[in-house]
Amino acid sequence: MSRSINVSLIGNPNTGKTSLFNRLTGLNQKVGNYPGITVEKKEGVCKLDRGLKAHILDLPGTYSLNTSSLDESVVVETLLNRNSRDFPDVAVVVSDIENIKRNLLLFTQIKDLEIPTILAINMADRMQRKAITLDIELMEAELNTKVVLVSARKNQGINDLKDAITQYKTLNTQPCVNASVIDPEYFARLKKAYPHQLLYKLWLVITQDVNFGKVERDRDYEKLKTSSFDIKSEEDLKRLQHKETVVRYQFINGLLKKVLHVDTSHAKDLRSKLDRILLHKVWGYLIFFLILLLIFQAIYDWSSYPMDWIDELFASFSAITAESLPAGPFTSLLAEGIIPGLGGIVIFIPQIAFLFFFIALLEESGYMSRVVFLMDHIMKKFGLSGKSVVPLVSGTACAIPAVMATRNIEDWKERLITILVVPFTTCSARLPVYLIIIALVIPDRDIWWIFNLQGLTLMLLYLLGFGAAIFSAWVLNKILPIKRKSFFVMEMPAYKLPMFKNVGITVVEKTKSFVLGAGKIIMAISIVLWILASYGLGDQFTKAEQIVTEKYASQNLSDKALQQKIASHKLEHSFIGYIGKGIEPAVRPLGYDWKIGIAIVSSFAAREVFVGTLATIYSVENAEEETIKNRMQAETNPILGGPLFNFASGISLLLFYAFAMQCMSTLAIVKRETVSWKWPAIQFAAMTLIAYFAALGAFQILK
């Protein structure tokens, strides 16, 4: 019979914890959220010996158990709550060989919780190169635990770690630091009042909120907070936490003096040389800008080939379905609703994969922290910090992970502002809209031989989104009446060659969750749209064929042209036609007809629905196998004449999509992260108004 145990992977950021997690679990992993909050939860399964299965939880990176952000509080909550489903049978603290001193701080804290704890020292393959020697036996004796040397990168020591996990029952759970020496009298009173509780656990519960806002927890702990023991002022508790840190470091320094030897003469490294260039006041920014340019050009250029291919594939697939299956509502739903809807999802895959690929590459290599460093001073002026840059850059992939990435920002005001402005950055859902409109209204020309005019337009739109985000941050910083306690402490990790496996897993996981998440909405909307477009009321709809035939009887139209007129007439009098006509007065000043109006309204759920909607509307109107782009090109403006998608209406649409908050999923995430409906409501209203007036202004000036 197979048994299953819980293993928690805990460690400082940048220790290669995720690489180790990937080594242990491979593709047997899934990403979810902790119940009630949106901190990412990575779980995976690892098979051990003797039918034992390890259920491995990759906890967010943290420097200590003293919480100062939501991510960190998740770690503490998991370790404190013995009744939790995730409570570990064994904790694996991942440390990296070059920062072992700092990593041990977290280790001693977890050890004090009397959970069986293994110390896994990662990047052990570098020991020789860095001339580091470590007395493992002595270390195990002093720390009362099992120490394992591993290298996730070189795939070394993984089996030793698995063995150690298998034998978790033999681990000693004695603490290694006596935390109560920081205030013996206080701790003695605490012990007397709660004789059955673990002392260090009580201490953590008491201090949880000192550096960080409210956290949900068991009722028992809630009682503790209100009991007579809350007599220490926040200042006193902070002072004691400082003292605790000093005590722990004294222990660690004493230990490392005995077990660790580093020959510093070998310690000349590449890092400072690279930093000289990458953080240079001119070269640093230039390199950052070039990297961004490369990413955008690549996404626009490279992904266009698979995208065209997917586009045509689905168009012909739809046509084949329509021809080969017997005619009827079901075939029609399949060929005109479901298949184009599906195509509208699949077509994003190349671009999303490219974006996540580049972001993962920058994160993995350690460059992202340099970006934070470079940008902090600039961002500070707008009420943000360098840490807001990562959410804003991630926002170019998708606002949802970007909003979640704000969780390591300690200051609430800074975090709220970042959350509110992130949806301005150009997410990948805007890309299909941008790409198709740019292709229609911007000439495909090279300027100065290297820059493509269409690519440049796309770049401008990205800059516009980023500018809108920064500018609104500045405004929000001025008008939001929230006090801040901002400080900025960030580790600069060593440069690393990105691991193909890690980047690959990130790309696959993120793309999958995006496609499945957005896919459901797009699919549902496609079907609803098809129904609304295929049915209508009254004679105008049901007798469309007769009416149109009579009307054009004298004109001697070809059969094809007549069929098109009938379909068009039908659509105009279907449910969706009435809805579109209803909102037409509102969108006409922006240069749109009622069909675009429908596409805009339905894309309030998710931007990428825009193209899918047009596909549905146009293919209902004309079932011939044309790609959407060609179909859009043929549209004429019913009032002004000329092509419907011209320069003025195109720019107007681009601006509308640049600013409008059209993503239900993001609004839902913002609601969860800010724990109120107020902020997403304000965000939605403000962005929509800005979008409307920007589009209105652009069309009226350019037409």
Added chain:
Amino acid sequence: MEKTIAHLKRGEIAIIKSFKETDVPLKLLEMGCLPGNLVTMMQSAPFQDPIYLNINGTHLAIRRETACKINVDPYV
């Protein structure tokens, strides 16, 4: 005036002595910024802020306003 981390020149090494105010973030201590430890000024960001330090082997970026609160002794 006492010398602080903010006064260090590029490449200069000093010993952390004390904190000017009690509200120095706990996180900084946890990263190894403790009295007695060595601090090396690696480099400043463009516009002189934030600054990039090596404290006790950890490479850290902090803002100048925080660096002003940490007194140092010269390292000989």
